Amino acid sequence: MAEIKVQDYTLKAFDLKAKDLMQQYLNDFDVNVSDYSFCANYIWLSKSSGFYAIINNTFCLFVMNGGELSMLLPPLGKPKDCYESIPECFKIMNENNSSNYYSRIEYVCDSFLEGFITYTNEGEVIFSSLDNYVIEKKLADYIYVSDDLIELKGNSYHTKRTEINKFKRVYPNYLVEVLDCKKHSEDIRILFDKWVSDRIKYVPKAEVDAFLDGIYQERLAIKRCLQDYEALGLVGLVIYINDELKGFTIGEKICSDTASVLIEKTDFEVLGCAQFIFREFSKYLKDKFDCKYINVGDDMGFENLKKVKMSYRPEKIIPKYTIYQKL
Template identity: 35%
Template sequence: MIQETLTPTLSFHAVTVADRDRYLAAAAAEGSPSADHAFANLYLWNETYHQEIAFWGERAIVRFHVKKGYQYLYPIGGGALRPTIEVLLSAEPQLCLTAVTETELEAVLHEFPDTFSFFEERDIADYLYDATSLSTLSGKKLHGKRNHINAFTAANEWSVKPLEAADFDGCRAILDIWGKDRLDDGTQHERVAIERAFAAYEALALHGALLIANGDPVAFTVGSMLSDDTLCVHFEKALPHVQGAYPMINREFVRMMLARFPALATVNREDDMGLETLRAAKLSYRPSMLLRKFTLIRK
């Protein structure tokens, strides 16, 4: 039985697969490209961030525990925004909305121009890429990626395939090697999230690819469709000693998804968490834009 916590007007419960259809209806009405609104992310990271969900009219409201209570995501969905924010304001005297996109920020401030202070959080900005660009890596600015791929193809007999349940043990072997010297909490939390992805792969309608070199798995990736034209990449892992494995799995997955979803135009590769090496790697693929994120706090 789902454990529920009550506000005066909202009933929250831990995110489950059973919430997916209703949440996706709200997400479709909103049309946001933000990775924070990917249902898969809410479910996969639930053991780390303990997200809870409630539905108010046509909108989905997500919150998660922090040291001093809760933070909320922007309530996505159709219908008027103002009544939903009013419900949250009545329930939370110190309401905090986080990971709010610029479009969402403008919507909130239009309805409540004097209620919130806000600030930008660069570390959680999403990197958005043109899908065709990632599938071809054409142009001078991406010649380094092509060089890495050329080195990979020259050194290996390789193939790529859609990720299936039979491949999960091969992915785990990659994770064991990749994470051998990574003992931080973040790595352990990501491993838990990946295992949740494997366990609910079909239920969450996840997509993935496995890169094989000389008969052995060397890289894998997992993502989900945010909309008909936007793919969100949740995980991407490769054996660190295999040159070119990362750009290869990146390119091949996008090619695979373009063949499956002809309307695909944008790839969201999520944020960099403020990690300098990850930021440099994401910038090196020349994003078409950074999806800025803000935190709003009730004055």
């Protein structure tokens, strides 16, 4: 991937070599939102072109789609530097783009947005109360207390406990292993193909194209996870029944007290498998990272996924926003 030059800036390719540098700037954030991670952006940029630049002492992550530049995160670094970098970032995007309509900053967490709105410089509210910007609320991350997901106490988790107990009773010979890319990659590919085949049967015809596009991206994301597993600092579990892979899950630590579940797939035909591996992975993440919270990302706007994530009683639902310019 080539570098691109916009104004006086050189935007460098967002690849594995950028990991340690980005992490330095993320350390100033310590945000428990799933998108604020090198890995979360790296794996999903398989279909797009990612670029970064250091602007005003902040790490700025751009994505090029169809020749248009936007930002996947707000500038990362110390708060004052971040807020003061935003106008410069919009200038870079505007200079490249065919229309200012395409210039935007996505996945802005609420804590950053609050500071962005109220930040003052020499007594004046920056951006004149955002006269030049439009802020749109988008998706939200679901965050749980680790112990809640492990212990599943109380009536609200009765169904989850029942599903797990039924799984253990029906499949007493299950085997849970720590994910090993050399050992498990081919089985993961086979299971993912089966998951797609089973899932597409229930997708409404009007949504098939969008579903297949999402699957293409997810397939590439899983491939990147497995190819660069150790370099990305990922952890995962797999579950076998009768020597056949029936589930896998991959995650990481994203801040001082929170781990994130990036991907989870199980065989639809094995009832209770999803609930079981989710609880086992919650145990693993807590033991591995001593994390108080577990973030499972957003629901991507799917009502069914929202219902599943709400059924686990999130401790926090953290909204994410997009910043646009007023045209």
